[in-house]
Amino acid sequence: MKKHILMITPENQEINKFRKRQFNNFTQITMPYLAGFIDETRYEINLIDEYNQDIPYYNTFDLVAITVNTPNANHCYNISELFRKRGIKVIMGGPHATLLPDEVSKHCDYIIIGEAENTWPQFLEDFYNDNPKQRYMSKDAPELNNIPIPRRDLIGKRYFTRGAVFATRGCPYNCSYCNLKQIYHNCFRKRPINELISDIKTINSKYFVFWDDNLFSDKTYAKELLLNLKRLKKKWAAQVTLKDCEDRELLNLAKSAGCIYLFVGLESFSDDTLINVNKEINKIDDYKRIIDLIHEYKIMIQAGIVFGFDTDDKLVFSRTLKICENLGIDGATISILTPLPRTPIYNKMKLEGRLITEDWSYYNGKTRVAFSPKNMSCKELYEGYMWFRKNFYSLKSFKKRMKASKTNIFYNFIINLGYKLSIR
Known part of the structure; x- marks a missing residue:
């Protein structure tokens, strides 16, 4: 039975x-x-x-x-x-x-x-x-070969957004606010490309997203994947590290294979902040050059931006907006710093007595502040974050960013409109 x-x-x-x-x-x-x-x-x-x-x-x-x-x-x-x-x-x-x-x-x-x-x-x-x-x-890191294709046929009430897939698992970096090292075995693994392509072929929609934490970590693997993906004539997005996007061959292959936008965790525009959270792979002086290079291949940048680091003050919101406009950041996923359990930043804040609560509903990074910031109040952090979201997705800012980006204006408008509506 x-x-x-x-x-x-x-x-x-x-x-x-x-x-x-x-x-x-x-x-x-x-x-x-x-x-x-x-x-x-x-x-x-x-x-x-x-x-x-x-x-x-x-x-x-x-x-x-x-x-x-x-x-x-x-x-x-x-x-x-x-x-x-x-x-x-x-x-x-x-x-x-x-x-x-x-x-x-x-x-x-x-x-x-x-x-x-x-x-x-x-x-x-x-x-x-x-x-x-x-x-x-789980005692040993599972291999990613011969795994089943997700049951997308069981997903209800979606068409354009049911196409999620993963090619790799893991990330080589050790950012202090990230919990990947705590939830996965600490090794980078890849799916066989032929199996991955078979999986992607089952996605009925033209659009899909790679759910990987860093698709370009292994550039040799990524290039072979993109060569095979080109034949499917689909449109997609993925999360990568900005440093890995300096490779023109990789960007050309991504564009030819249907890449619309890349999600890049910029996090901050402060060198002190990036050093403080162990994300020195990001170099502020390289941002404009690499972002311009990505735009040259008509690929949009969706930047991950986080507010509330110990080096942030009340001026960080207006400074960040101005930089995003000058760089032509196409879109942004904006978050309040969230000290997730067992991460280095959680352990540090708990030791310092700065966690406001362990009611986990406060730990969503979007609607609440779970800790006491160093250089502003919780109220000032939340209001500054909301001010940035409202102004970044304003028509005025969109025009400024598109003047610098000049990339995929139609897709850009649709994505920006979605975020603007969500603010309401």
């Missing part, structure tokens, strides 16, 4: 309201990917993404699986409680479960800690045979 499993990508109302009007919100890949491991002769699968679907709380399931990130943790605990009250078993995994397994274990029946390629199939086997363990932990 089949067992019925509900798989949930959670999103609390506060973040959902923030993201809803943006046009480039691609689906999270975790649950569709994990669904690919499930034997449908044994399990019936329901996949729910709270971004645009409601959780069927009153339906009957044998198992509910929830992927937990830090800002959604409390929300996930509430979801779990409602199902467990009805006698339905709940398993949790994801970043927060890996960072704080003892906390998460209090809110579920089973937990997967770390990468799930080996432990998730083992759990499914054990659960089907009524012999599951309470904890499953």
Whole structure:
């Protein structure tokens, strides 16, 4: 007899309201990917993404699986409680479960800690045979060959934004605010290119996004991938490091293969800040030259910008806006510094007594401040962040940035409009 499993990508109302009007919100890949491991002769699968679907709380399931990130943790605990009250078993995994397994274990029946390629199939086997363990932990770094294609057919109410895929896992850098080293095994891995291309071919939409943390980390691999990707005639975006974009051959291949924009974690325009957070791979003096080079190949720059570093003062917002306009930054993902659990910056702030709360809903980097900044108040940080968002996505700033960028004006306008609407 089949067992019925509900798989949930959670999103609390506060973040959902923030993201809803943006046009480039691609689906999270975790649950569709994990669904690919499930034997449908044994399990019936329901996949729910709270971004645009409601959780069927009153339906009957044998198992509910929830992927937990830090800002959604409390929300996930509430979801779990409602199902467990009805006698339905709940398993949790994801970043927060890996960072704080003892906390998460209090809110579920089973937990997967770390990468799930080996432990998730083992759990499914054990659960089907009524012999599951309470904890499953990834001990060795899983290889990324012969992995299943994500079950994108189970993704509801999306077309343009259901195309997420990953080619690599890991990042060679050690930024103090990033939790990649804590949630993944500390080694860089790549999928076989032929398998990856087969995966991308199954994406019905013309548009997709690489969910990698740094697609260009291995340039030899990236170039071979882009040569193969060109034949598919799709449009895509990816996250990379600015330093890796100095390679003209790589940029030419990316453009020929359909790259629309690259997400680049600039974070700050202060050398002191970058040194302070261990991101010295970014060199401020190189920003304009490399950004101009990327624009030369008609690829847009979506910059990751963070406010609230210890070197930031109240003037950082206006300074950053002026620099972005002069550089022709096409778009920006703007965040408030978030000291995620077990990261070096979290440990430092906890030791200094600067964490305001461990209510994880404050740790979303978008709507709340979770710590005491050094050179301004929490209110000043939040208001400055909101001022920057409003002004960066104003028509006035857009015109200034496009005058410098001159890149893909149509796509640029659509993406900027989505962010502008989300501010309302």
